[in-house]
Amino acid sequence: MTRHKLKIIPLGGLGEIGKNMLAIEYGEDILVIDCGMMFPEDEMLGVDLLIPDISYLLEHKDKVRGIVITHGHEDHIGALPYILPQIDVPVYATKLTQGLISVKLKEHRSLIKAKLKLITAGVKFQVGNFKVEAFPVCHSIPDAVGLIIYTPLGAVVDSGDFKIDYTPVDCRPTDLSKLAKLGNEGVLLLMADSTYAELPGYTPSEQIVRKTIERIIGEAPGRVILATFSSLISRIQMVIDAAVKHNRHVFIVGRSMRDTVKMAMEIDYLHAPAGIICNVEDLKKYQHNQIVLITTGSQGEPTSALVRIANHDHSEIRIIRGDTVVISATPIPGNESLINRTIDNLFRQGANVIYGERSNVHVHGHGSQEELKMLINLVKPKFFAPIHGEYRHLVMHAGLAKSVGIPESNIFIMDNGNILEIDGEKGRIAGKIPYGNVYVDGLVLGRYAHVILRDRKLLSRDGIVVVILAIDKKEGRLVGKPDIVSRGFVDVEHDGSVIDRGKELVAVAFGKGHHEHSAIHTQVKEMLSRFFYEQTKRRPMIITTAIEV
C-alpha cells in the first residue's frame, strides 16, 4: 500500500470567525468538515453573506466523499444551500443538526436532492476510506460533536465548537474520558476551536444563566420579552421551564424562531407542557405578568422582530410600560452599534432592558484559556493546529499549546487555503491553494466581485454623475448642453445649480472648434471633477457617454 501524505486544508474559518470549512485529504479521498457562512464586513456593500471558496474541491470533485457537520449553527451549515448544488455528496450530521439543515435547505427549496445521513456520537461511520467517530461536545446548541478521523497515519481530532460545562442545561457535557482514552492511544493532530482563546480562566456554566432568567421571569412586574438566537435551544428550554414555574405563557415571535422551535419539538429536543406555548394572536387573553415572549433580534438585525418592536414598527407587538426586555446574547463583533441602538430605543419606549456581560443573562459557548489547555492536555497530540478564529486568536491559542508542552515546531498557525502536510513524522505548511472571498449577493458573485464592490464603495462615498453628450459626428463638437443625471451627490431638486453650471461649463468648452472624440470624454470628466470638487469638496464618480448626432 502506498503511503501518502495527509493534507489538511482549511477552506474557511481561519483568520476569521465564521464560514468554517476544512478539507482532510489522504490519497484518493477528501473528507470535508462543516460548511458555514458568515456575514460580510461593513465595507462589503450590498453583500448578503460570504461562503467558503471551494475551487479546490471542485477541481478534485471525484475525490470528495462527504461533508461531516459538527453542529447546526449558521457558521457551520449556512453555506450548504450554495455548495451542495455544486458538489453533490452525502452530508453527515446528528439528529438536531440534521433538523436544522433541513429547515435551511427547505428555505432554499433544495431539500429533496440532499443526501442527509444521520450519525450518532460514539458510533463509527465510514466516509470514503476514512473511519470517523463523533464525540459529544458541549456548545451553545444541543447535539454538537467533535470528530475523530482515523487516517492511516494516525487519528486526527477536530474539537468542533466546544466548551467544558459540567452542568450543561440540555446538551451533553464534552466527553472528557473519551478524549483522555484517545490521548493515551496517541493522536496525530488536534485541531481546536480558538474563538475565545483571548479569555483567561473558564467559561461559566449555562446554569448561571438559568438562575438569572428564572429570577427575572419570577420578579418581573409585567411582560418579559427575551431575545436570543433561534438555535440556542437550551436557552429557549430554560425560558419555557421558568415560565411554567411562574405561571406564564410563552409566545414565540419571528419566523425563524417559530420554525426552529417547531422542528425541535417535533424531534423531541425541546419540551413544553401542553398549553404553555400560545399564539401571538392570543396575547390579549392574558395578564401582563402571565406573559413571556421569545424573539429573535438579539444582534440588532434590522428586520428582526425585536428591532421592529424597538422602533415601534411591529405589526402585533408594542412595548408597554413595565415590560422587561432581556437581551440573552453577546454581540457578534461588528454588531455592537446595532444592538446598542436597539437597547436605546427599547428604553425610549419605556421598557426596562437587561443586557450586557454583567447581567448574567448570557454565557458564550466556547472554551476559555483554561479549557483550551485542558483539551490539549487530555488529547496530547503530536501536532496542533488552532482553528476557528481571527488571526490573533490563533496566535493566542498557539501560545497556550506551547505553554502546555507542544513543541513550537509542531504547532501550525494557518490561513485559509494553506496546505498542512503531515507524513506521520513531520508536519509542514507545504503551500497554498488559490483562495479568495466568495460573496453571495442575490446569487453568488463571480470572480470579479472585487470590481463590483470597489464601484459600490466609490458610489457610496460621493455618489455618481452621468454625463450624456450629443456630439456632432462631422464637426467633432458638442451639440447643445449635455444632459446630466446624478444620484447621491447633491440634492438636485432643491439645490441643482451646481449641476446646471456644470452643464454650462461643458457646453461652452466643447461647443466650438473640433475635438477628438476619444479626448472629449477624458476632458469633460476632468473638467467636471475639478469644478464639482471646488464647489462641493466632493468627488462623485463621473461617467460620460456620447451619442453621435
Add this chain to the structure above:
Amino acid sequence: MTRHKLKIIPLGGLGEIGKNMLAIEYGEDILVIDCGMMFPEDEMLGVDLLIPDISYLLEHKDKVRGIVITHGHEDHIGALPYILPQIDVPVYATKLTQGLISVKLKEHRSLIKAKLKLITAGVKFQVGNFKVEAFPVCHSIPDAVGLIIYTPLGAVVDSGDFKIDYTPVDCRPTDLSKLAKLGNEGVLLLMADSTYAELPGYTPSEQIVRKTIERIIGEAPGRVILATFSSLISRIQMVIDAAVKHNRHVFIVGRSMRDTVKMAMEIDYLHAPAGIICNVEDLKKYQHNQIVLITTGSQGEPTSALVRIANHDHSEIRIIRGDTVVISATPIPGNESLINRTIDNLFRQGANVIYGERSNVHVHGHGSQEELKMLINLVKPKFFAPIHGEYRHLVMHAGLAKSVGIPESNIFIMDNGNILEIDGEKGRIAGKIPYGNVYVDGLVLGRYAHVILRDRKLLSRDGIVVVILAIDKKEGRLVGKPDIVSRGFVDVEHDGSVIDRGKELVAVAFGKGHHEHSAIHTQVKEMLSRFFYEQTKRRPMIITTAIEV
C-alpha cells in the same frame, strides 16, 4: 427686574456620545457650552463627520454671548471650525484647550478670526449676564474643567467629562472640596457626564497604566510601538518618562501626533529631556531596544500610521520580528472591527501585540457608577439632568441619581433639542426646538442631506444602471438599442451579457408602435428591473433618460 425662566437646551451629546453642545438661556443671554463633532455611523455613507444643529442659535444670534469649552477633545471642540464662521462669538478655554483649538482652527485656516479667551480654573469670568467659574476635573487630557454658571435662579453645574482619580498622572484631581462647598451653598441644577454610567464600581487610576507601560518598555526585547490618542497627553508623558528611565529614545509618528506634541511642549504641558525625542529619519542610528515609537491609529483609522504599518504600507516604518506593539486605548463603539483587523495584521507581520482591557495599558477618562453617585452626593443639586451619553446611559445615570435621593420628578432625561425650563421652584421639559442631523461631507450638507444619503445607500447595495433612450420624436418609438451604463451591478467587462440582453429586450419592446413619452420611462424601468432581478437576484437603481432624435 423681570424674573425669567432658565432654559437648558442640549444641542448635541444627548442620546449619542459625541458632538457635545449645550445652550443655557436666561432672558437676553445665551451661553453655549462646548462645540464638538462626532464620527458618522456606518450607514451615513460618505459622511466625514457630524456637527451640532445650531439653527436655534442662529435664530437667536443676538443673544449668544460666547462658547465655553470644557476640554480639548474632538467631541468638545471639533465643530468649532464649522460653527464659528456662522456665529462669531468669543471662545473661552483653559490654556491647553486653547492650544488644541488653535491647532484645529489653523488646520482649517480660520484661526485669525476666532476670539479666543483664556480662562483659569477658580477665577470667575463674565459671559453676557452669566458669571462663570471653571473648576478642575480629572479626565484623559490635562486642563479639563467643569463649569459653574451662576444664574439669577441659582448655580448650574456642568461636570464636563470627568473621573475621580486621586493620583492622576498630569492633570489635577477633580476638585471635590470645591464641589462640596458649592453643594452646601445650594446648587439649582447638576448636569453630569453619563458616558460610563453602565460600569459598576470606580474607574481605575491612570497610575495603573503608568506601571504597566513602564514594565513593558523596560522588558521589551526590541522596539516598542505605542498607539494612543494624540490628545492623551498624560499617556504620552508617561511613555517619555519610561523611555528616559530605560534609556530609550522616543519617535513621534503621524502628523496630528507631532503637531500636538509640539504644541504641548511649547506651552509646557509636556516635558522631555533634550535629545530624547528624535526624528523618524534617525531610527537607524539606534539599537531596537533603544527605541520607542508613539503613533496614532489606536482606533484602526484606515489612514493612520499604525494601520499603514500593520498593512505593510508605511513609507518609513516596517514591523520587525521582536517588535512590541501596545494599543493604549479602548475601542470607541463601532470601531471594534477596524481595531481587531489592525491587531491581526500586526500579529501577521510578526509583532507581539498588547491590547485589550485585561492588559492594563489603558484606563478610560470617565467616572463609573460610584464616582457618579459621589458627585451627586457632594453637589446635592435640586434638579439633575444626565448629559453626554447614549439613551441607555442617561437612563442608568438617572437611576443612580434616584438611588442617592434625587426625587424622580426632579430628574430630566432629555434628547437633543429638548427645552428644560426651570423657574427656581419647578422644572419641566417644556418642548422641543426643531433639531436634526447636520452632516459634513466635504462642505456641510444642507437640509436635504437625507435624500443624498438615501440614494448613496441604494447605490451601495446593488449599484446603478443608467439607460439612455433615443426616441423618435414624431413616431414615439425607440430608435435602435438603448445605451446602458452600469456601475456596481454586474461586472460588465467580464460578464456583461445580462446588460446586452437587457438592451435587446427594451429594443424589441419599444422599437415598434407608438409609445407615450412619459410612459416609456416607467415601463422600461419596470421591464429591466424585473429582468435583472430574475437574472441576478439584485435590484440595482435604474435611471432612464431620453434624447429625442
